[in-house]
Amino acid sequence: MLMEMGLDREEIAALATIRSELKEIPAQRRYLIPLLQRVQQALSYLPQAAIQLVAQHLHLSPSEVYGVATFYNQFRFTPPGRHPVRVCMGTACHVKGGDIILEHFERKLEIKEGETTPDREFSIERVACVGCCALAPVALMGDALHGHMMTGKVEGLILRVQIEKEKARREMGDRDER
């Protein structure tokens, strides 16, 4: 059933661990946010199954838990991509057209900010200042920082990841054949 909800094997295991930890946490409302933080730490997002688990443990309705979680910026409801794209929207990057870069990523990846591509390869987030305003506008692809962003560079960055993925796939294939 959990598989049907779009969770992979690791996530199901992590959820089982949390389920066993729950016994030690009293069913009091004040543990709601710490619990959600624990879940997000383990799964890096809050899937529906996890929200239901937390709601059940604290005797709340899933709607209540979701309402609290959506209030805070630190919680996310879609899994982060393997290559999270973070586009800076700080003052300097804003002035240098950071929103155009963000829009370009959104268009190329066909997802909106806060979403993840169906293959979980990319996700897009907006961040406030990465601390290198001299390089504005700035975008991060994973941990790699890319300064002086231009719309033309967006496609290149995405393509590079895709090519590397394809290369790895073919090498794997070659090895299997031999």
Add this chain to the structure above:
Amino acid sequence: MVELIVDGHRMTVPPGQQLLAACLAEGIYIPHLCHLEEAPRPAAACRLCFVEIAGVPAPQPACTIRVASALKVRTDTPAVRRLQRMALRLLLSAHHIDCRRCHANRACALQSIARFLKVGLHPKPLMAIARPDEVDRHHPFIDHYPRRCVLCGRCVRTCRNGNDHPQFSFTGRGIDTVVRHYASNLALDKRCSECRRCVAACPVGALQWRREGAGASESVD
């Protein structure tokens, strides 16, 4: 008992009585959207039930006043009306006006309050805020129309009062706030199919029973 004078009308109410409820019981109408008789605390969310109390410098929302001593109240001063009209205009600017196709047409609190305050349904100088257009079908039986919702919270609080843990809740933050249902479970859904009080509590037709409940007179189109 405490003596109240509202718009020159003398009445006595038990101490601790909510001013808004006391006026409504006496047949003195004060515009209101979020007021819920059985709620333990007022939400004071709609900012419509303002009154002026002698001796208090600024108009106060009548739902937050517990009558403790004799009060002299006016419900129709220019200051009160100015606040009410502005609050209503702001609500209307986020409310999709399509009354003819709405099942709450003519039973809608916004329509009657707009008539009472003599405010047009299209609040001219204000920019219209468009919430998501789609009908939210997350709830197994109840459709939610975010563009009609005025975020008064009556559904959320009605459900909390009746079922302890609301099946609808405010999600998101600031201007992105919407009322939403999340992740059904069988036990709670069964209660919903018998209760339906949230649908009745909605003053503007943002909630609609999806199944057989949608009869010819209240169908959407």
